[in-house]
Amino acid sequence: MTATANNWADKIRAGDVRAISRAITAIENHEPEAEEVLRLLFPDTGQAYLIGVTGSPGTGKSTLVDRLASRYRKQQLPVGIVAVDPSSPFSGGAILGDRIRMQGHATDSGIFIRSMATRGFLGGLARTTADVALLLDAAGKRVILVETVGVGQDEVDIVKLADCTLVVLMPGSGDEVQAIKAGIMEIGDIFVLNKADREGTDRFEQQLTAMLALAPERDGWRPPVVRTVATEDKGTQQLAAAIEKFRGHFAAAAPRNAKNVERWKQRLLELLQARLMERVAGEGLGEAALVAVANEVAERKKDPYSAVSEILARVGLK
Amino acid sequence: MTATANNWADKIRAGDVRAISRAITAIENHEPEAEEVLRLLFPDTGQAYLIGVTGSPGTGKSTLVDRLASRYRKQQLPVGIVAVDPSSPFSGGAILGDRIRMQGHATDSGIFIRSMATRGFLGGLARTTADVALLLDAAGKRVILVETVGVGQDEVDIVKLADCTLVVLMPGSGDEVQAIKAGIMEIGDIFVLNKADREGTDRFEQQLTAMLALAPERDGWRPPVVRTVATEDKGTQQLAAAIEKFRGHFAAAAPRNAKNVERWKQRLLELLQARLMERVAGEGLGEAALVAVANEVAERKKDPYSAVSEILARVGLK
Numbered sequence: 001m002t003a004t005a006n007n008w009a010d011k012i013r014a015g016d017v018r019a020i021s022r023a024i025t026a027i028e029n030h031e032p033e034a035e036e037v038l039r040l041l042f043p044d045t046g047q048a049y050l051i052g053v054t055g056s057p058g059t060g061k062s063t064l065v066d067r068l069a070s071r072y073r074k075q076q077l078p079v080g081i082v083a084v085d086p087s088s089p090f091s092g093g094a095i096l097g098d099r100i101r102m103q104g105h106a107t108d109s110g111i112f113i114r115s116m117a118t119r120g121f122l123g124g125l126a127r128t129t130a131d132v133a134l135l136l137d138a139a140g141k142r143v144i145l146v147e148t149v150g151v152g153q154d155e156v157d158i159v160k161l162a163d164c165t166l167v168v169l170m171p172g173s174g175d176e177v178q179a180i181k182a183g184i185m186e187i188g189d190i191f192v193l194n195k196a197d198r199e200g201t202d203r204f205e206q207q208l209t210a211m212l213a214l215a216p217e218r219d220g221w222r223p224p225v226v227r228t229v230a231t232e233d234k235g236t237q238q239l240a241a242a243i244e245k246f247r248g249h250f251a252a253a254a255p256r257n258a259k260n261v262e263r264w265k266q267r268l269l270e271l272l273q274a275r276l277m278e279r280v281a282g283e284g285l286g287e288a289a290l291v292a293v294a295n296e297v298a299e300r301k302k303d304p305y306s307a308v309s310e311i312l313a314r315v316g317l318k
Numbered sequence: 319m320t321a322t323a324n325n326w327a328d329k330i331r332a333g334d335v336r337a338i339s340r341a342i343t344a345i346e347n348h349e350p351e352a353e354e355v356l357r358l359l360f361p362d363t364g365q366a367y368l369i370g371v372t373g374s375p376g377t378g379k380s381t382l383v384d385r386l387a388s389r390y391r392k393q394q395l396p397v398g399i400v401a402v403d404p405s406s407p408f409s410g411g412a413i414l415g416d417r418i419r420m421q422g423h424a425t426d427s428g429i430f431i432r433s434m435a436t437r438g439f440l441g442g443l444a445r446t447t448a449d450v451a452l453l454l455d456a457a458g459k460r461v462i463l464v465e466t467v468g469v470g471q472d473e474v475d476i477v478k479l480a481d482c483t484l485v486v487l488m489p490g491s492g493d494e495v496q497a498i499k500a501g502i503m504e505i506g507d508i509f510v511l512n513k514a515d516r517e518g519t520d521r522f523e524q525q526l527t528a529m530l531a532l533a534p535e536r537d538g539w540r541p542p543v544v545r546t547v548a549t550e551d552k553g554t555q556q557l558a559a560a561i562e563k564f565r566g567h568f569a570a571a572a573p574r575n576a577k578n579v580e581r582w583k584q585r586l587l588e589l590l591q592a593r594l595m596e597r598v599a600g601e602g603l604g605e606a607a608l609v610a611v612a613n614e615v616a617e618r619k620k621d622p623y624s625a626v627s628e629i630l631a632r633v634g635l636k
Contacts, residue, residue: 042621
């Protein structure tokens, strides 16, 4: 087993696309081999720059990510793209979009694209994404673009993994700036005003800048607003420059390390939580057993606190 | 201790405001007494109808909740209001708003208002809210209004506790319907178009209705759109009627029970997770110890998977 894992890890380090794909599937399915491989690969990580890209559906995130990827490819940097879209009957279209994108880069072995949409029984999409990013890092990718719809906490957590986070917005009416979700505003290191050829761009940018001016500066960085028209590759250069500037700003700074440690702290908590729950599930508290207990509670035959104590006692914990 | 808990529980059952307030603080602080009291009170729960109200900042949720509360009070129904606002430097204003609201109902002992804004070290705002709702239920409240800003997963989880969920929107430009977050659209049982005296209301309603028509019907229910102008108490009656209709629709239906069991299943998982993490924290893995491990991982001296295994071994789990 370990020989196999070693072999697998070697192939991933060499950038073997099939080995990488298989490993991602293993991570998604929580196969124990995935962790063994990640353990082996961990010392090889820490080289990639992770760029998170978030924004509402329809803001043009995917096109923007593609443009950035092409730009980094021209600099000979191996690129990984992870597109996370928690399946929603209202959003949709992710898979089709993904296929179209794959075609554009199909002949380039220096780019790896993968989309992920499944949320497991116990959640953990952020954890899966983090593991996939580590994998691509070990596989030699130097830039990893993680793209996600900025909806729930899970997606915000995904973007928090990033070294640099782009929040993509688009101009509409003047009212819209107020409608932007608070949580999204706070995670942006750079704000991208895409579709900037639309009417209302000036006013939107004005309001956005005014809103950002109210926020406290973080470690000497005030998030800039960059205008783009991704479909026409306009502004991508300026955006890449802004990312470089941000990277330089935090390159040697202490805050960057602090952020890094904070990030690992969160990751450790998540891993711990996941491991504990897997252990409980292993002790016979599968979906069916849980539903049976939930039924008793719903009928007020048992209170939830006692029910949980009983489950913990079964696993050997009080 | 149990004598005290019994006494405390009796006071809560009698609707004693001080006892309820103290219990909520105990829940927020995760005091062990809180659980003891909740255990005692659990058989008395299941009577209240829980209405979740969510929407972006500025849509007028609080005013709407106040109007509904007044309406239920006129029917002599005891009402509880829980306003959840995870503190955000961008939103703000919650506490001031809360004080103003308290004044309007200050002389009415049949209404209990509490705002919660703190998110603990290990998260769990949804869990706290669920416990507070149980408490108010046992305290004799027959309608509980839980109001939250529809931002992160935590807030969506809070609303999922509800028997009936209102999503509050307001008209702006025609573009805005597309900008509504996917996760929010899916949880709405009733959509409230507040500030319906504004320009663009017709167009907004048209688009919203068209969007809702695309969604699958849930158990024979298609979410209606109700127009309100909460500041002028317009449409509140229609909204209360829509809630009644929804309640009737699911009163005896099997899907309602299924939803109930599913809800308790989620609650049990959350409680379990929280208990496991508390146990780990109790074994010396406090904040400081965790940061020390995170440091080692950030410096690639240790991989996160081995680090977590070591922590689990310390607690007596592999």
